């Protein structure tokens with residue numbers, strides 16, 4: 497994707513895109529229920545019978561670790577009378593999932609295996625009433641799901657987009673995210689429309705104002721030019737900075753396959769619609785967004801490290817603290833913006849200055865998808 501930068505200003509989306517429940521409904525249908533969404537970290541489901549539930553568009557999706565060791569995803573809806581099968585966000589069963597309403601029971605592959613009095617109901621075809629399966633792919637150590645009947649190509653959309661942003665040689669695969677261990681996770685409840693969070697992540701015009709710790713570590717961010725579309729080269733650490741930590745103190749050893757030209761650099765990519773991947777030499781930070789309402793978004797952020805770093809019991813606090821502060825600073829800015837989206841001052845939107853013009857590319861993509 498090419499981005500033309502001119503000196504002129506271009507308009508943002510009008511305010512109602514961030515407040516109108518009808519727009520949010522369209523986004524649920526045409527984005528979150530149509531594209532691949534990053535649902536759960538695969539290693540969180542560490543043995544057969546482990547499950548997690550996540551909100552994808554308007555659906556609750558149940559992801560299980562099946563007996564064959566693979567992951568499966570289903571709509572979290574009992575096929576009898578529609579009760580939500582699993583109410584908890586996470587759990588562990590032995591070998592089956594039982595509906596709490598009339599006790600229909602499904603195995604971990606979603607087959608209906610038992611129901612009270614089923615033998616007296618010869619017209620119930622068990623094979624026709626298994627859980628409704630959802631497409632699932634694993635990548636970067638996460639289960640990505642797609643609710644579409646005919647999912648778009650995972651390679652062309654998700655993987656292709658991530659590679660396009662990073663380019664060669666800064667290949668995302670070199671961080672071997674799927675082999676990393678979870679060091680820390682924070683779930684942020686953000687009172688803002690999900691697009692404000694994406695747009696904020698895509699620009700660094702705000703970095704000098706709200707991210708003092710980050711701009712100390714990445715001095716070029718203070719210039720406001722370090723948007724994702726322009727940092728395919730990676731943003732360099734400051735000369736006096738040892739690691740990607742809250743005070744620039746040393747982090748951990750470089751991940752084994754990270755190349756020399758990726759060392760001491762920070763790369764950030766957005767995988768549309770709602771995933772951010774941040775790559776630094778010694779860890780990966782991955783954000784998954786779950787838009788719950790037009791003005792409410794849950795962001796789950798994982799800090800991932802080499803397994804031996806986690807096994808050693810190393811103190812991660814300075815490493816985690818840097819991006820935790822960045823997250824809190826960013827989300828506070830989004831929450832500050834959300835109420836004004838309904839103001840008459842923003843009826844026609846605001847403006848994108850030249851260092852934000854690539855956000856217009858995101859808006860074009862969004863408008864095209866909503867019209868499709």
Ligand code: FES
Nearest residue numbers: 574576577595598
């Ligand atoms: Fe699930 Fe009846 S709704 S068993």
Ligand code: FE
Nearest residue numbers: 696703707826
């Ligand atoms: Fe920011």
